[in-house]
Amino acid sequence: MMESPADIKWTGYSLAERDWRWQRVCDDAAKAGFDCIFVPLCVDGRNLHLSLEQARGTRSDCRFLTQLENAAVILPTDGRKPIIISDQESGNDWIPELRPVDGSWGTSMARALIDAGMERARIGVSGIRRSLYTHGRAYHGVVNHSSYAEVLRLLPNATFDNATEVVGHARYVKSEEQIACLRCGSAIAAAGIDKMIELARPGMDEGILYTSVMKRMVELGSEYYPMAFYSGLHGGGRLPRFEDPTEGRTLRPMYRIANEVDAVFGGLIAQEQQPIFLGPIPDEWKTAIDVQHDLYYAALEHLTPGQPFAEFMDFVNGFGEKRGAKSIMLMHGRGYGDDGPLFTPQNRGARNRDVLIESGNVFIVKPIVKTADDSFDTSWGGCVLVTDKGGEPLVKRTPGMVSIT
């Protein structure tokens, strides 16, 4: 039984959590020789919308460091307090005092950097390019042009270097507080899936189904994060993907439903995924579904800290072959948005081979298994926490395809 929003006691991250995040960033930045970390104004997610994840990720560094929806951050590495510039009307428990945006973000950010003594500094800029840990889908980063160009113009003697990895690595390992929020988000996403299974029947209006799932998650306290919903007959090519309630589409017998059901709690995006078939599962699919089930559990055993991803990737990608199928790694980090490393069928994750798996990482693990002739593929998954003993699902569910007859 899940709590309703009025009974949820969580009131936000602690000040200790804030200090832990700032310290992680400062330590890595100092090690990299930066005088400060600069998170500049980033483009909003409605305008920079390459995907749901990426859109949510554009201002994720500022949310990670301030819990504000929109801010620029200057965090000196010598232990001084950060300067936060924001257009929000007021601060929060973490940031009681803000510097307002005066005239333009560009001049306000430049003035703050100068006030922090950074005229000739080596400034690490987060979000200027994609990194291994964050902003992996935004190849060109997420930074707003006009304001950043103004900062460069007003600080001609400073050096600006990419430091996306610095903030990214701080985000990569989750604290106990973050893990608790992701656990809550996973449970809410699972409840959304339960609602979908309860309602998905031939004849059901897909838009109403979409709405019911979203409403269920919001009424359990999740922020609204659009579900990715796919439906259609098998064999007609790739299923269409929708991120809004559809119009004029009705579920039919023998429809496949795929989904990415995300819930956001404490600002962190959890995801659970559950394929559904509106009919008896065809025999020729069963082997792939069984292999996917076994692969998921085997992957959890191999998801241990201290090793680079190379071995894990090879294990997952080679698993299917031994069972007469094909397997492909599909997995990425969970957090404030556009968390990495990113492994998809399009981006096989080769650049991530040397990235270390660390205790406290949280991933969405949802490997794909295909039949040998590529006529069928399936992916099931959910959020997994890396512990010393391997991967621990944040919510208990069983891999497989749900058949609704």
Add this chain to the structure above:
Amino acid sequence: MPWTTPAASGATVHIWNGYSLAERDRRWNAVRANAAKAGMDCIFVPLGNGVDGRYLTQLRCSAMVLPTDGRAPMVIADRRSSNAWVPEPWQTGREWAEPMGEALLDLGMQRARIGVAGLKGGSVSHCTSIDGVVNHTAFEYVMSKLPNATFEDATDLVGVVRYVKSDEEISFVRQSTEVATAGIDELIKLARPGVDAGVLYADVLGRLIELRSEYFPLALTIDAIGTEKPKRYLNPPLGRRLGPNALITNEVNAIRGAQLTQVCQPILLGKIPDAWKPLIELHKEVYEAGLAMIKPGTTFGALTEFVNGFGVKRGVKTVVQLHGCGYGDDGPLLSARSRGDRVRDLRIEKGNTFVWKPIAMTADEKIQFSCGGPLIVTDRGCETLFKREHGMVSVI
């Protein structure tokens, strides 16, 4: 050299794209004409400016180069997306800088005067994004590929086209308002003392998307009437139930046909205090007097002066509050925070659609009241789409 489509890309995302080809041509031709008048060789909508991109392509994510000489535009899209407006865009995966540069070069813009939409905040679009919305790294790359071209802000050249709505667009502004109004009806139906505020939030949001609105955050305050700085929620409130005398202020937004509209009407879980009644009455007067002024030819300076001066002789304050309906961040933006100095001389035109919700407040600003919704500017005046009875809704 034409851009080569990468081998792999993610799943195509289907979004609403129901405007006609005539509407496409209207938009493209109007932007071309504005750009030509301003001496631009093309309009460039780069990565980052998703809202203008959607307005000009109906694609979820796109970049565009629209030459002013009448040639067809070059559009870059991702995830194998296309539609009737743009049947054959250049496809990309996650690499945008290179195809954008290639598109400009392909169209012969090496030494051109290029108008960049979204480089700065505009008068009637991208109003809250004062430094624009353009992605830095991709834009820097594009400029490096065309060192002899001139890149200038052209946000308003697209913005003024978005500012005047066609009949097709207006029909969706109407639909969108109906959906938003259904959301506020749901709020009024369900808001009672003891109700879980998070569940209420979910119910209202659920009602909006059930009526096929695209998602846009619902804004609520739920503190008791008289609370000095009520907390504003853009997500379901946690740990909160509605109390007696809760004053629910709201911004209920809906999107149909990509047209974002908003209605707002305060709801009080109790009897309206006597001290509020004259202010609510005065709000009605200023709301209606403002409506009478909103017609083609009126400048926003005149409207602002009229509204802001309205309360003075009655010993209270009245403040203009208005913004455009449309694809998002539409202007002009007139509010207590944004005084709209740069649009003082801009005239209201037939086909404008605004959210009209002036504020009335006591001299000490302790009591503040606002309600309203969308309107359409017609030949001689305006038609309000906000049909609910004026005032604060009292739920006893």
